[in-house]
Amino acid sequence: MTGPQIAFLPDxxxxxxxxxPIDLIIDAEGLGRxxxxxxxxxxxxxxxxxxxxxxxxxxxxxxxxxxxEIARHMHAATLPFRPAFITPMAAVAGAVAxxxxxxxxxxxxxxxAYVNNGGDIALHLAPGExxxxxxxxxxxxxxxxxxxxxxxxxxxxxxxxxSHSLGIADSVTVLAATAAQADAAATMIANAVxxxxxxxxxxxxxxxxxxxxxxxxxxxxxxxxPLIGAEIDTALAGGLALAETxxxxxxxxxxxxxLSGQTxxxxxxxxxxxxxxxxx
Amino acid sequence: MTDRPPRPEKxxxxxxxxxxxxxxxxxxxxRIGACDRYANQGGRIIRCDPLTVLDRRIAKGDEVKPFLxxxxxxxxxxDDLFVTAVxxxxxxxDYKPAPFxxxxxxxxxxxxxxxxxxxxSYCGVKIKIDTDRHLGxxxxxxxxxxxxxxxxxxxxxxxxxxxxxxxxxxxGGSKPEGRVTCDTLLRLCNREAVELSVDGGASVIVQAGQxxxxxxxxxxxxxxxxxxxxxxxxxxxxxxxxxEVVVVDDHIxxxxxxxxxxxxxxxxxxxIRIKGRRSTPGRYFQVAEPGLGWGGTDITDPLTxxxxxxxxxxxxxxxxxxxxxxxxxxxxxxxxxxxxxxxPRDLPEALRASVELIAENCEPALCTVMFMGGAGGSLRSxxxxxxxxxxxxxxxxxxxxTVGGAPAYVWPxxxxxxxADVTRMPDNAFGSxxxxxIVAPLEFTLPRAEYRAxxxxxxxxxxxxxxxxxxxxxxxxxxxxxxxxxKDGA
Numbered sequence: 001m002t003g004p005q006i007a008f009l010p011d012x013x014x015x016x017x018x019x020x021p022i023d024l025i026i027d028a029e030g031l032g033r034x035x036x037x038x039x040x041x042x043x044x045x046x047x048x049x050x051x052x053x054x055x056x057x058x059x060x061x062x063x064x065x066x067x068x069e070i071a072r073h074m075h076a077a078t079l080p081f082r083p084a085f086i087t088p089m090a091a092v093a094g095a096v097a098x099x100x101x102x103x104x105x106x107x108x109x110x111x112x113a114y115v116n117n118g119g120d121i122a123l124h125l126a127p128g129e130x131x132x133x134x135x136x137x138x139x140x141x142x143x144x145x146x147x148x149x150x151x152x153x154x155x156x157x158x159x160x161x162x163s164h165s166l167g168i169a170d171s172v173t174v175l176a177a178t179a180a181q182a183d184a185a186a187t188m189i190a191n192a193v194x195x196x197x198x199x200x201x202x203x204x205x206x207x208x209x210x211x212x213x214x215x216x217x218x219x220x221x222x223x224x225x226p227l228i229g230a231e232i233d234t235a236l237a238g239g240l241a242l243a244e245t246x247x248x249x250x251x252x253x254x255x256x257x258x259l260s261g262q263t264x265x266x267x268x269x270x271x272x273x274x275x276x277x278x279x280x
Numbered sequence: 281m282t283d284r285p286p287r288p289e290k291x292x293x294x295x296x297x298x299x300x301x302x303x304x305x306x307x308x309x310x311r312i313g314a315c316d317r318y319a320n321q322g323g324r325i326i327r328c329d330p331l332t333v334l335d336r337r338i339a340k341g342d343e344v345k346p347f348l349x350x351x352x353x354x355x356x357x358x359d360d361l362f363v364t365a366v367x368x369x370x371x372x373x374d375y376k377p378a379p380f381x382x383x384x385x386x387x388x389x390x391x392x393x394x395x396x397x398x399x400x401s402y403c404g405v406k407i408k409i410d411t412d413r414h415l416g417x418x419x420x421x422x423x424x425x426x427x428x429x430x431x432x433x434x435x436x437x438x439x440x441x442x443x444x445x446x447x448x449x450x451x452g453g454s455k456p457e458g459r460v461t462c463d464t465l466l467r468l469c470n471r472e473a474v475e476l477s478v479d480g481g482a483s484v485i486v487q488a489g490q491x492x493x494x495x496x497x498x499x500x501x502x503x504x505x506x507x508x509x510x511x512x513x514x515x516x517x518x519x520x521x522x523x524e525v526v527v528v529d530d531h532i533x534x535x536x537x538x539x540x541x542x543x544x545x546x547x548x549x550x551x552i553r554i555k556g557r558r559s560t561p562g563r564y565f566q567v568a569e570p571g572l573g574w575g576g577t578d579i580t581d582p583l584t585x586x587x588x589x590x591x592x593x594x595x596x597x598x599x600x601x602x603x604x605x606x607x608x609x610x611x612x613x614x615x616x617x618x619x620x621x622x623x624p625r626d627l628p629e630a631l632r633a634s635v636e637l638i639a640e641n642c643e644p645a646l647c648t649v650m651f652m653g654g655a656g657g658s659l660r661s662x663x664x665x666x667x668x669x670x671x672x673x674x675x676x677x678x679x680x681x682t683v684g685g686a687p688a689y690v691w692p693x694x695x696x697x698x699x700a701d702v703t704r705m706p707d708n709a710f711g712s713x714x715x716x717x718i719v720a721p722l723e724f725t726l727p728r729a730e731y732r733a734x735x736x737x738x739x740x741x742x743x744x745x746x747x748x749x750x751x752x753x754x755x756x757x758x759x760x761x762x763x764x765x766x767k768d769g770a
Contacts, residue, residue: 003463003466003711003712005708019301020300020301020302020303020314021301021303021313021314045463046459048301048302048303049302049459049714052302052303052304052714055303208308209308209311210305210306210307210308210311210314211295211305211306211307211308212305212306
């Protein structure tokens with residue numbers, strides 16, 4: 001069995017940490033950089049084992065409180081969505097990012113730092129600093145987060161990501177206070193971008209694709225025939241409605257939803273701005 | 281090996297449980313696991329980490345060259361190649377034949393190498409740390425991240441020895457103790473730096489093939505010998521240049537005028553008096569407490585080990601004295617004033633050469649990490665249907681045992697208890713399982729006739745070329761690594 005692997009990327013600056021399904025890219029700026037990277041590596045060491053120790057509970061619908069630090073963070077981030085179906089796994093990537101970032105900021109003085117867990121990102125910003133993230137998905141976008149913004153987590157979910165989606169959104173990017181909260185909300189909003197019963201959507205039980213998926217026999221989207229404008233509007237409206245509820249409840253700060261080339265944004269327009277395609 | 285992993289659940293045949301990481305995903309046919317690194321292809325787990333091959337043509341072991349079959353030039357064949365077990369994959373308990381049973385031509389004989397990654401619950405490391413600095417009392421507990429992972433054992437000539445791991449720390453203690461022990465062993469075996477602290481002693485950073493760092497201080501040199509031996513080696517070179525030499529050492533401090541080596545040169549008495557327990561003439565034990573100062577003592581001012589000078593035995597104003605440690609790293613030069621009190625003076629040029637000679641004769645201080653494990657139990661049944669015959673064949677030296685291609689010393693007596701130098705193995709040769717236990721690459725090489733005789737899975741034996749061409753149970757990718765030879769160092 002392979003243990004955690006840690007190596008600098010070819011730029012000798014960003015550190016890549018991998019263990020099993022977890023891939024983190026991290027960077028830190030400031031006097032505490034070295035200490036922070038070391039702390040990240042030390043924290044990362046046991047992350048997967050901590051999660052695996054409680055995996056059955058984390059794959060079950062959010063309910064009983066788990067023990068581990070990351071597991072509890074996952075639990076807390078998914079709890080507000082109950083009684084809808086959600087498992088702590090909906091926030092696993094964000095929660096891992098938050099935990100590793102917290103080890104880094106605890107180890108030394110940093111001006112800027114991030115932990116990017118496969119697109120779910122935890123941020124640290126000292127006063128005056130900002131962070132710009134390019135947003136993947138149907139429409140290229142960019143999010144600039146300043147230190148005065150309450151956002152410290154970015155997450156993207158959708159049917160092109162690594163995990164399966166119950167919905168049809170190409171991508172849903174969410175800004176929230178923590179990466180775990182952003183992760184859980186992005187998952188739920190992406191699931192809500194849907195057209196129930198529409199024959200253009202091909203669905204398969206999650207368990208047939210990944211035998212131990214936390215989604216069990218729930219149908220996940222595997223293919224989508226071209227949609228017409230009204231269908232896209234309807235599907236995005238469903239996601240946007242949930243995003244608005246989340247924002248009203250203080251769970252998220254902003255969201256960007258894309259489906260078949262169409263985009264809906266919610267939240268401060270300066271947080272997420274669609275970038276015009278540039279031509280040479 | 282008492283702690284069994286859960287029995288694989290009964291599932292539809294096209295779903296396979298991957299044991300590559302603690303998640304242990306079930307992976308459906310044609311699908312990739314949660315990690316995107318392992319897949320189920322045609323009912324078997326394909327790994328992206330390639331099987332490691334030692335390519336004897338690559339010199340020095342410094343180049344790791346990943347390659348796929350597509351860009352393989354086909355020249356890696358024959359005796360240049362030794363398939364190692366790194367990346368071979370394993371099954372536990374070992375109820376099915378080891379993943380690779382390689383039939384290989386060796387010096388014209390038809391040899392078989394059985395390649396597996398063995399899971400060792402009974403394993404640990406013996407660490408030799410070249411330093412005179414006192415790391416801690418014999419028997420003291422050694423900790424990593426606050427958990428007990430081993431102990432200080434008997435010190436050796438110029439080195440302090442630690443013994444870490446073992447089944448009691450891995451599975452006999454608390455859960456964190458087992459986890460930290462396993463992790464510490466894994467890192468040490470994979471030649472990473474690990475910080476260890478000794479109860480009532482020092483903190484030391486250990487990395488195989490690198491100098492130890494004791495309490496933040498990097499050890500450069502291994503002492504030339506004990507204080508007495510140093511006197512013996514250099515007495516004739518000091519003669520005529522200085523009236524008295526004291527070599528300060530925590531074990532045996534030497535005094536040239538009293539020492540046998542001085543006596544045979546007709547060295548006159550100086551009236552020096554050393555505090556400490558005299559062993560034989562010119563050899564003193566326990567001149568100070570052990571520590572991080574001169575020669576492994578706690579001394580920073582060497583004069584503190586001297587008593588009153590005795591004029592009746594030869595002490596006189598103007599008498600010259602050299603004090604030096606066993607590595608030549610510390611030295612001081614004095615002359616006695618009119619009250620027979622040593623006064624510091626600059627070291628004369630002629631004596632500087634002799635101090636430098638001590639330093640020059642010291643070897644670089646290194647940490648040596650020897651993996652030690654017992655390849656008993658069910659492991660052997662992956663190799664042969666009649667396990668005890670393998671043990672006997674190894675004990676009779678008909679079967680050669682290597683760990684990741686590195687020669688292993690097999691202890692006499694029962695079982696297959698072996699030791700191997702981790703610096704002679706490919707990078708990241710070791711892994712772990714959550715049991716917790718260490719996964720080490722292990723190869724048995726023996727003549728094919730012997731293999732048949734001891735009831736080996738001969739029908740499973742394949743040629744090196746065939747394995748490179750088609751892979752084993754865990755996929756066809758291979759990587760070539762130059763064999764790591766003995767003392768080439770880092």
